Amino acid sequence: MSRGLGNRPVFQPQLVHAGETIAGLNAQFRQDVEDFRLEFTCRDCVYFWPAKTSCTLGWTVETLCAEPIEILDAKAEPAFCKAFEPTGS
Ligand code: SF4
Secondary structure, three states, rough: OOEOOOOOEOOOOOOOOOOOHHHHHHHHHHHHHHHOOOOOOOOEEOOOOOOOOOOOOOOOOOOOOOOOOOOOOOOOOOOOOOOOOOOOO
């Protein structure tokens, strides 16, 4: 597989830039979620299947519905699902 800077794959750009921290970016994201009422978790997704621990696409939903809300995990990789489809409600 082709790799970019460090061990990060080319298709996944560096998300934490100089002067930023993972904790700081997550805190800013939580504020953006509140300010703009962003919906992006499994509960807001058309594929969510409340009676199951996985959604209709087969992904485990527990992590994505957990609090606190984070946009980056401890490795600075995206902590959200790219298959999210809003319910539009
Ligand atoms: S597609 Fe992603 S966001 Fe939607 S329910 Fe499944 S895991 Fe959650």
